[in-house]
Amino acid sequence: MLLRHIPFLKAVLLHSITAYGGPQGHLAMMMKTFVQERKDVTEQELMEYNAFCQLLPGASSSQTLTLIGYKRGGVLLAIITLLIWITPACLIMGSLSFLLQYFDKNTLHTDIFKYVQPMAVGFLAYGSIKAFKISVNNLATAGIMLGSLLAAYFLKSPWTFPCLIILGGIVSNFSNKRIPDIADKPRKIQWGNIWLFVLIFVLAGFMSEIARTHEWITRRPFNLFENFYRFGSLVFGGGDILIAMMLEQYVTRSKSQFMTAEELLTGAGIMRAIPGPTFSISAYVGGMVMRNLGMGYQFLGCMLAPIAIFLPSLLLVLFFFPIWNNLKKYVVIYRALEGINAVVVGIMWAATLILLIAIPLTRYNILIMISTLGLLCLSKVPSPLIVLACILLGWLL
Secondary structure, three states: OOHHHHHHHHHHHHHHOOOOOHHHHHHHHHHHHHHHHOOOOOHHHHHHHHHHHHOOOOOHHHHHHHHHHHHHHHHHHHHHHHHHHHHHHHHHHHHHHHHHHHOOHHHHOOHHHOOHHHHHHHHHHHHHHHHHHHHOOOHHHHHHHHHHHHHHHHOOOOOHHHHHHHHHHHHHHHOOOOOOOOOOOOOOOOHHHHHHHHHHHHHHHHHHHHHHHOOOOOHHHHHHHHHHHHHHHHOOOOHHHHHHHHHHHHHHOOOOOOOOHHHHHHHHHHHHHOOOOHHHHHHHHHHHHHHHHOHHHHHHHHHHHHHHHHHHHHHHHHHHHHHHHHHOOOHHHHHHHHHHHHHHHHHHHHHHHHHHHHOOOOHHHHHHHHHHHHHHHHOOOOHHHHHHHHHHHHHHO
């Protein structure tokens, strides 16, 4: 059964090593790869998946890609899709925890990725334009989009995204849109996923506390798993909020000083320069936290932290997605989708502006942005080739 999905899994692997720009950039690249080129999902489905995942804690772009795999081949393909997506970035970030001591700090700020950010702006603009055409088609959705753009740009709270999604759904319920008469079989709710999520949450906390109070020699892996499972279960707002939580846990509050703030921020900087999920920084932090126990424990930390942080995202999305689909037959939820999708468009435009302002507007950067947008809109050049071309330019120029 899996053999027929090999082309899809190859596309996921290519996406994992070329997807820059954070969650919104990842969405734009998914639009190009899995909608325009491969047609695994429709534009409306991708927007709906992303909007739904914004309501859940955890890694939203990873959850969106997991749902694409789930639609194509069920739970098994969803799990394999997630593993392929997170592995390259986690391998790089885990290796960094071993190699950091051998690097000169200046060599970490290489210019090879200097054109990746303007390229990401081009991808974000492309995704925003495509999403705008799909989701903004009247005055109400235009107003929701504009309000979301301003709120996402000026308000940096982790609760901004889920609150905007809910508010957009409430506003669009004042319309008189009717549900089309389409027969859709109710999806079976997998209650085992939520019970497993709760069981692991309670068990991880219990074992971590027992290991701490009884001062087990092997207590640190238990503490590490509990910390990252809790992060993955509660974090809203993406990688920046996660970094703040890890800074508080392992630098500010830690008596044993597992790592310095400079080491954590160095890892955060490298994470932004590589493709893949922003939560891949967990592999780096897991290794750094365990490094003084020996290489075996450090390797365990590099594996344990990503498993712990991505597992809640997987369990929550697979449990709530069938519920979400079943609720869509009610007019309140159906009307809410219009506003929710408009909010997502506003968030994408806000991310485009934030990244645009963050980079110097040199001739080369402007040219890269315009060229990327032009190639995406007017040609069939695959996304990975555009990414490789920008990295090559950074090396040559």
